[in-house]
Amino acid sequence: MNQELIQRAQKIRLAVLDVDGVLTDGKLYFLPDGSEFKTFNTLDGHGIKMLMQAGIQTAIITGRSSPVVERRAKNLGIQHLFQGREDKFVALQELLSSLSDAPTLEQVAYLGDDLPDLPAIRRVGLGMAVASADSFVRQHAHGVTIAAGGAGAAREFCEFILRAQGKLDALQEHYL
Template identity: 40%
Template sequence: MNEYVALIPARGGSKSIPLKNIKEIAGKPLIQWTIEAAANCSKINEVYLSTDSEEIFSIGQSLNCNKLDVINRDPENATDTASTESVMLEFADKHKFENIVLIQPTSPLLTAIDLEKAIEIYEEKNADSLLSVVEQKRFIWEVEKNEFVCPVNYNPQSRPRRQEMEGCLVENGAFYITKKELLIETGCRLSGNIAYYKMSDESYYEIDEPEDWIIVEKLLQQKNKTQSPIDRDIKLFLTDVDGVLTDAGMYYSEKGDELKKFNTHDGKGMELLRKAGIKTGIITSENTEIVTNRAKKLKVDYLYQGVKDKLKVAKEICQLEGITLYEVAYIGDDVNDIELIRNVGKAACPSNALKEIKSLKHIIKLNTSGGNGAVREFSTLILE
């Protein structure tokens, strides 16, 4: 079961801006901005784009995102009057997950960092739900029954400076997080103890009208947004040892010393990665002096042996490098590699990997077996 899944509902029918979800804004289709944010968030396991439009479906599939599944929406949940909750409940009925992150495609200023930090708050507070907000320091008035107005959050006779105001939290509609069980129980995206994540002021804008489009596009251009494209550059290459750098064979000398067979072509592949500016590392469940010596020979940046949770170690390395898991490539061959394979940007397995690994979605099945140049083949694909 995935701990977090992201759901992006993107309907084809839009009255104010026809087909706005796939209209290009700041150089990309609108839906691509939020898909990238979700896919680049290491805490989100799978991203689902739900649509009733063949055009949106086609563009979603063309984005080359290994975390993304494009799914069809029931026609009854694609009408002008259908609620977003109806789409969420339809999704919950068909998919297994623990927590859902609902993301509106009309909020392209959302980033992966926003999602990472929001999920941290959600977990730290042990919240039932979370919503994104912006803080606004505005003087708010309301209309009374006599049609005159009265202030809500300040006294006009002692008008404060705006910087001295506490401000109020305004829902910006970018994203919501809740538990599956509560979604089904209440039929609502928010329930129970609700936490919040405060986004930047400019994220107040949602694209609903043509005027919003102009403002948001200018903001995206001015920020020179650096969120990487889906088919992003790899900045870290990680590999398993047995069955990948070796042929998984167990060799012993007459004295009983354990031996391992490595391949010089793999060494060259690692060297080429380093020259291209890509950091390298080895993560293995074994703990031997042989691997220590081989790692020194390969000049890898990171060596972790005796590892039980490879995904956890990879996340630690990402924090040290200031990158996300989506900028990581990993090659593995056995069941203890599955979780890491599912969460990195690019994953591959040797031709002799276990069938459980070969059957994983989006994995690159190499033509070369472990210990016979599989790492070299994968490194060549990355560099190309």
């Protein structure tokens, strides 16, 4: 692992994730009645839960609005959800200003996949892109996951942070 990325991950107190293309495969599924559905990876969900168990706050900032995302965030226990936000860095600043004992930008990790994510990716302490992200975004991120969005990238991101902070083994040993 890249030592600079490890050092960045060691400082993280808040992990922020995009949805479409990060927690999903990026495809939009519409039913004949106009409603939509999304598929989420359960491995990603458990990675997010492990972050929260380790005391790292989590948030979702997404450009689209969907009741499905609201339900997923609630099921995972994610307390900070910003939907319909194209300017994701502004949403991140709003989140930080609303938190008591708010982390600094250096203590924030962000996982995204497309151009609207890039301002946040470039300004946080650990800005990462999923393997299936836009090439320009991958080029300007601190790191890129091996897994694609919706296929374990969020789990990889979560475990990377937990491993860097020395917390992953204890969380995994709980299941032995």
